[in-house]
Amino acid sequence: MQNSAWKKQKSCWTSPLIPMTPKKPQQWLQVVGHAGSFHVGDYGTLLKRFCEGEQQCYLRLMEDTLRPFVPAYHGVVQRGEQDYNMMDNLLTHFNTPAIMDCKMGSRTYLEEELVVARERPQPRNDMYEKMVAVDPEAPTVQERAQQAVLKTRYMQWRETLSSTASLGFRVEGFRKANGECQTNFKRTKSREQVVEALDSFVESNTNIVWGYLRRLKQLRQVLEASHFFRTHEVVGSSLLFVHDWTGKTGVWMIDFGKTVSLPPHRTLDHRTPWAEGNREDGYLWGLDNLIDVLANMLPLT
Ligand code: I3P
Numbered sequence: 001m002q003n004s005a006w007k008k009q010k011s012c013w014t015s016p017l018i019p020m021t022p023k024k025p026q027q028w029l030q031v032v033g034h035a036g037s038f039h040v041g042d043y044g045t046l047l048k049r050f051c052e053g054e055q056q057c058y059l060r061l062m063e064d065t066l067r068p069f070v071p072a073y074h075g076v077v078q079r080g081e082q083d084y085n086m087m088d089n090l091l092t093h094f095n096t097p098a099i100m101d102c103k104m105g106s107r108t109y110l111e112e113e114l115v116v117a118r119e120r121p122q123p124r125n126d127m128y129e130k131m132v133a134v135d136p137e138a139p140t141v142q143e144r145a146q147q148a149v150l151k152t153r154y155m156q157w158r159e160t161l162s163s164t165a166s167l168g169f170r171v172e173g174f175r176k177a178n179g180e181c182q183t184n185f186k187r188t189k190s191r192e193q194v195v196e197a198l199d200s201f202v203e204s205n206t207n208i209v210w211g212y213l214r215r216l217k218q219l220r221q222v223l224e225a226s227h228f229f230r231t232h233e234v235v236g237s238s239l240l241f242v243h244d245w246t247g248k249t250g251v252w253m254i255d256f257g258k259t260v261s262l263p264p265h266r267t268l269d270h271r272t273p274w275a276e277g278n279r280e281d282g283y284l285w286g287l288d289n290l291i292d293v294l295a296n297m298l299p300l301t
Contacts, residue, residue: 047084053260101171127150
């Protein structure tokens with residue numbers, strides 16, 4: 001995997017603070033993603049550490065009906081020795097925004113990762129440590145002996161521990177306008193727990209929920225007709241939710257490092273349950289559930 005080639009340290013919400021725009025240096029934001037992967041570019045742009053697979057996706061997305069639902073892509077720039085994909089900073093037009101990352105889909109690893117794990121298993125100690133930190137009982141006897149787990153096993157465990165397996169999406173983390181960050185959602189699994197997390201993010205503001213719901217329904221309509229979406233396995237991709245005190249809301253698709261095109265003439269419906277070989281990712285099933293959960297947070301009219 002191109003993306004895994006980077007020695008990534010995952011820390012969604014502990015990544016460096018980055019100035020929002022050159023014009024407003026007093027405003028700061030935290031960027032979702034692997035630490036050190038992002039920089040602020042000039043004129044409301046964001047630089048994300050280069051990944052060729054992701055670049056290819058952005059190039060195709062710029063020609064697809066999904067274009068309004070992803071950050072505009074502006075090509076590759078170099079900073080020092082490192083290349084970056086340059087895209088719009090989605091927070092630029094918000095005023096002290098609150099942001100949330102929801103990872104979409106019922107599966108968070110690619111089928112090709114599963115094949116590699118079988119052919120060349122490389123158990124990881126860091127993932128073992130992350131696993132026991134959440135649940136000391138989770139590792140098998142063998143994993144305990146090795147003090148290591150396979151990445152695919154770790155990812156599957158994370159999926160069933162959270163709402164990924166049961167609802168097709170999970171809350172990864174959010175930051176409220178006051179700077180308060182919440183990232184402790186590994187065990188947020190039931191509908192009720194998800195509602196609690198979402199309600200905390202929107203601070204019980206139903207106007208914000210309405211705004212998100214409208215946008216997600218538009219996104220679903222566009223996804224159902226999108227050529228790009230039909231022809232790609234979309235794994236580990238997130239929806240970025242942004243709102244501010246003016247009531248402005250936005251949702252965009254981000255993170256295409258693990259989005260891969262299908263062989264010619266193959267398509268996905270993104271709702272059929274996954275069985276190895278069918279490459280379904282459960283993205284639309286997850287979006288259906290997310291829309292349903294949000295709709296149920298609104299008062300009955
Ligand atoms: C990480 C999370 C990321 C994954 C990363 C995991 O686990 O599943 O999505 O990166 O793998 O460590 P957690 O959220 O529990 O910290 P990819 O999606 O890019 O595979 P990595 O450690 O190999 O980067």
